[in-house]
Amino acid sequence: MQLEDYFDLEKDYKEGLRKTKKDKEMALATISQAIKLLMGELTMLKRQREGLEKKYIAEGDEREKLISRHDQERKKKILRSYNWRW
Secondary structure (H helix, E strand, O other), X not given: OOHHHXXXXXXXXXXXXOOOOOOHHHHHHXXXXXXXXXXXXXXHHHHHHHHHHHHHHHHOOHHHHHHHHHHHHHHXXXXXXXXXXX
16 A cells, blocks of 8 residues: 555545444544554655765766776876886
C-alpha cells in the first residue's frame, strides 16, 4: 500500500464507510501509526537522495574517478617516454 491508500483508508473509517469487527479506535490508531511511519520513511529517503545528489555533484562517481586516474597514468607514461619529469 502507498501513503495515499492509508489516508483513504483512514478517511473511510472515520466516515463510517468501512466497518471493523474490532474496535474502530484501535483500527484508526493502527492506520495513524502506519501513516506516521511511512511519512518518516519518505522524509528519510528524500534526505538520503539529496545527500547522494550533492555528493555526486561534488565528487562524481567511481567510473569518472577511474577514468581520471587512467588519464593521469597515461600522461605520466607519455612524459616518461620523452624523459620528462612529472
